[in-house]
């Protein structure tokens with residue numbers, strides 16, 4: 001619009017100038033021999049204006065003609081590039097949709113049209129991966145590493161490949177190279193953290209975590225938890241190399257960061273106890289128990305009191321956990337101690353209220369032990385049979401791979417995922433499995449009943 005107004009203004013000015021010149025008063029006379037031409041005074045100027053305009057038009061036309069081949073060439077290259085980028089985007093879409101053949105075809109097309117532009121390497125690598133051709137993908141990623149624009153992307157591709165192949169050492173070497181070339185790249189730091197924790201390199205993992213924290217990539221609750229888990233593992237490593245001071249220091253750090261973490265509480269209490277701080281250890285265990293009543297704390301307490309007689313241990317336990325007997329975990333722990341001290345009646349008083357319908361396996365086993373201690377073999381058998389049918393006891397299960405671990409560790413021993421172990425009961429069997437298990441359990445129950453009935457029959461036969 002502005003351009004149009006500007007053009008109209010220019011035309012208007014030229015016309016106005018021409019009219020003004022044509023209307024100038026006076027004459028000009030041009031004599032060529034006998035020929036005399038007479039014209040108004042403005043005519044030569046109008047003619048001059050006309051000549052200038054004509055010359056400008058001629059010059060423009062000549063320029064346009066001279067540039068035509070180049071413009072045509074540019075136009076062709078532009079269209080080619082456009083087709084190349086179109087092939088590239090369609091290829092990326094095909095990769096995302098998992099269309100392997102289409103992705104490969106588009107990758108070739110893009111490579112031909114764009115003369116091997118760096119981004120076509122990425123498409124080629126992804127298409128190769130989609131086609132299951134890992135060695136081709138690797139070559140493309142390596143070519144990307146050589147290009148400054150795609151260097152980091154290439155390293156990321158190579159690292160992911162090594163990780164998928166289970167070659168953690170190779171993945172770690174690539175991540176370290178990426179860190180050297182582009183320090184502080186978020187995914188590189190996160191990869192270094194994950195690979196080092198999976199590898200059990202807890203000092204290295206701590207350095208990677210602090211780098212992540214320094215860039216505010218990990219913060220708040222997540223940062224606190226990660227630091228606590230790492231501190232527990234560093235304490236374990238220090239203890240393994242017999243550096244007790246460092247072991248206790250790391251354990252204290254972990255416990256301060258997360259006092260609700262049973263692994264941290266049990267570790268710091270055990271090390272405090274070993275360092276001669278028995279009452280501090282007891283207090284730590286008591287506080288830890290109120291936050292998360294985990295069996296490992298009961299075991300640590302038992303180890304701390306290993307020099308006491310079972311009867312004294314039970315009295316001490318009652319003293320320490322006074323006021324906490326509403327919780328089933330506390331009752332079970334105290335019942336264990338009572339049983340060890342041979343006080344079946346005390347144990348029964350503690351556990352019986354928990355042994356109703358749907359009692360967990362641990363409680364059923366405790367009831368069996370109490371019955372056995374009281375000389376009631378049949379009762380013990382019946383409780384053991386119930387324990388088999390009862391909901392399973394909690395254990396450490398990995399959130400990532402579901403594998404069970406006998407004890408807690410900072411990274412899953414099966415898949416290496418950091419802080420993935422959770423304390424929970426085993427998952428109930430799938431609906432199909434449930435029926436089969438119920439049938440087997442029914443069989444066991446019948447067998448069990450026969451066993452219980454067995455001796456009395458023999459006795460009856462003997463009597464007869």
Ligand SMILES: [Zn+2]
Pocket residue numbers: 398399400401402403412413414415416417420
């Ligand atoms: Zn796992």
